[in-house]
Amino acid sequence: MKLAPRELDAVQLLLDTAAAGRVDLARHVGRAGPVELEIGCGKGEFLVAAAARWPGTLFVGVEIARKYFLKTAARIHRAGLENARVLWMDSALLLDRWIAPVSLRAVHVYFPDPWPKRRHHKRRVVSPRFAAAVARTLRPGGSLYLLTDDAPVFAAACEVLGQAGGLAPQTFDAGAPSRPRTGYEEKWRREGRTIFAARWLRRGHGV
Numbered sequence: 442m443k444l445a446p447r448e449l450d451a452v453q454l455l456l457d458t459a460a461a462g463r464v465d466l467a468r469h470v471g472r473a474g475p476v477e478l479e480i481g482c483g484k485g486e487f488l489v490a491a492a493a494r495w496p497g498t499l500f501v502g503v504e505i506a507r508k509y510f511l512k513t514a515a516r517i518h519r520a521g522l523e524n525a526r527v528l529w530m531d532s533a534l535l536l537d538r539w540i541a542p543v544s545l546r547a548v549h550v551y552f553p554d555p556w557p558k559r560r561h562h563k564r565r566v567v568s569p570r571f572a573a574a575v576a577r578t579l580r581p582g583g584s585l586y587l588l589t590d591d592a593p594v595f596a597a598a599c600e601v602l603g604q605a606g607g608l609a610p611q612t613f614d615a616g617a618p619s620r621p622r623t624g625y626e627e628k629w630r631r632e633g634r635t636i637f638a639a640r641w642l643r644r645g646h647g648v
């Protein structure tokens with residue numbers, strides 16, 4: 442398979458990351474500021490808008506579908522952003538194996554695939570293992586943000602995250618005008634769907 446230059450960049454980042462073991466993503470790309478991770482970033486609408494709005498923060502997207510990974514990579518490239526990256530891989534692998542503990546300021550999970558059939562629930566992104574990985578990789582005071590239009594997904598995620606040690610539920614005003622929206626969010630808000638929003642704070646060091 443012949444890879445396009447931007448695919449080669451991503452593959453190189455993957456190989457570097459694999460070689461380095463658990464990595465501090467900011468240090469890895471030569472930056473000193475905070476890092477925020479978006480799980481399942483789709484076409485990258487939120488990632489790119491957030492990176493443009495907060496240039497001091499490194500925004501890293503992880504996307505399992507090659508097609509969407511490429512769309513996000515192209516969007517980052519077009520916007521000329523130095524503080525946005527996207528990885529083509531399974532977010533579970535990234536969180537479990539590669540992200541250094543206590544290295545993220547935020548994790549964003551927006552409109553994860555619902556997997557409505559019971560036998561597919563184990564494929565949902567928010568699982569007990571995910572919750573433990575988020576608690577391990579967030580800094581104290583860091584946040585996990587979740588948005589979904591799917592009530593059963595929201596209920597299941599709240600249950601799992603509520604059971605994870607170290608995460609405390611907070612209020613999250615998802616409608617704040619300063620917060621960039623994802624592609625799905627734009628679409629569902631236009632259609633008037635109910636959107637469920639939650640935020641969990643990583644406790645620790647007096648937080």
Ligand SMILES: C[S@@+](CC[C@H](N)C(=O)[O-])C[C@H]1O[C@@H](n2cnc3c(N)ncnc32)[C@H](O)[C@@H]1O
Nearest residue numbers: 481482483504505506531532551552623624625
């Ligand atoms: C419903 S879409 C939402 C996309 C985007 N967050 C939005 O709100 O517009 C869910 C996305 O998560 C990606 N995804 C699903 N499982 C994933 C995983 N394990 N790791 C990374 N991405 C994943 C899918 O490929 C898809 O792009």
